[in-house]
Amino acid sequence: MRKHLAIPALTLLLGLNAQASWTLSVYPCTFDSINQDQARGRQIWARYWATQNPYGLAGTRDNRFWMKLLDAEADDAAALGYYIYPLYVDSLDNYNRFLGPGAKGTWNAHYTGDQIIALSYIYKPVHVINDGVCEPGFAAREGVTLHLRSGGRLLVSPAHPLVNQEGWMLRAGELSVGDSLMRTDGSLDEVLLIEPGQDGEPQTPLDGYLECPDTFQSERVEELNRLLLRGNVPDDLIPGR
Known part of the structure; x- marks a missing residue:
């Protein structure tokens, strides 16, 4: 069965285009490339600390480690024998990319998946957001x-x-x-x-065709969809109006 992405085309049609300030210009899988055992470890590590909410965000989880909306896709992929893993960028520093646990160039680059799982949450700075996932094979x-x-x-x-x-x-x-x-x-x-x-070098952007930002799985999607829904609810259905 063909799997559809979670972002409605309406997002693009209403002008929330691919060049919004929070998007990355290049999909960063190759920037933060880890092997599949490490990917398994980072995913488990990220999902755990999301539920622990160590930085005390309002609510019960910290989606900056791992978004819950990715759970089903991650579980489907794991059943097929591969692991997607979260990628991070620094939202306070012009969206520079942050090397997550296990990435080349870090002190824990040689860590196995199990060693990554055991890492503390402090190996992901509080201000760094989860801005997508890497799907092996591309x-x-x-x-x-x-x-x-x-x-x-x-x-x-x-x-x-x-x-x-x-x-x-x-x-x-x-x-x-x-x-x-x-x-x-x-x-x-x-x-x-x-x-x-x-x-060859893939074309980007694709002038004349509707497309989505490279970081289509950004945590901002939830906010965009919430705003879209709120903006399209008739006034007579909103209490107090």
Whole structure:
């Protein structure tokens, strides 16, 4: 079954575009690359400290370690034998990336998954947010070439989220021949041929086509969707109005 991304296309249609100030310009899997045992460890470590809420945020968990909305995807991936893991950026320092536990260049780079699990929460600074997850299998420069009915061609990462004819977000690697991409003007462009494994630098941004920020799994998604929902509730349904 094709898995749809959690962000509604409405987010883009209402002008919350891919260049919002909190997005990263490059998806950072290769910046913070760890092996699968370490990925398992970081995921368990992050999920544990999210529920412990060590910095005492209002509420019962700290989504800056790990967002609960990623649980189902992580569990599905683990059942297939691979582990997604959280990536972090520093929201107070121009969104510079933060190397999480086990990353190359850190003092614990050699740690096994079990050793990462045992780390304290202090190895993630309080102000660093969870701005996405890395999904193994998508090389940074691996591309998929989409040949379109308009005559155009798009070279994108297999993980690049696009909007199809039904308004769903799909990764480019999940598209099929016969699917259509939605343009920014609302028109559709049918996919005639998909060439996987094409080398080269993926195009970004894709001018003329609806797409999503690289960090489509950002913790800000929950806030955006909440605002969208609130903005579309009729006044007569809101108490006191």
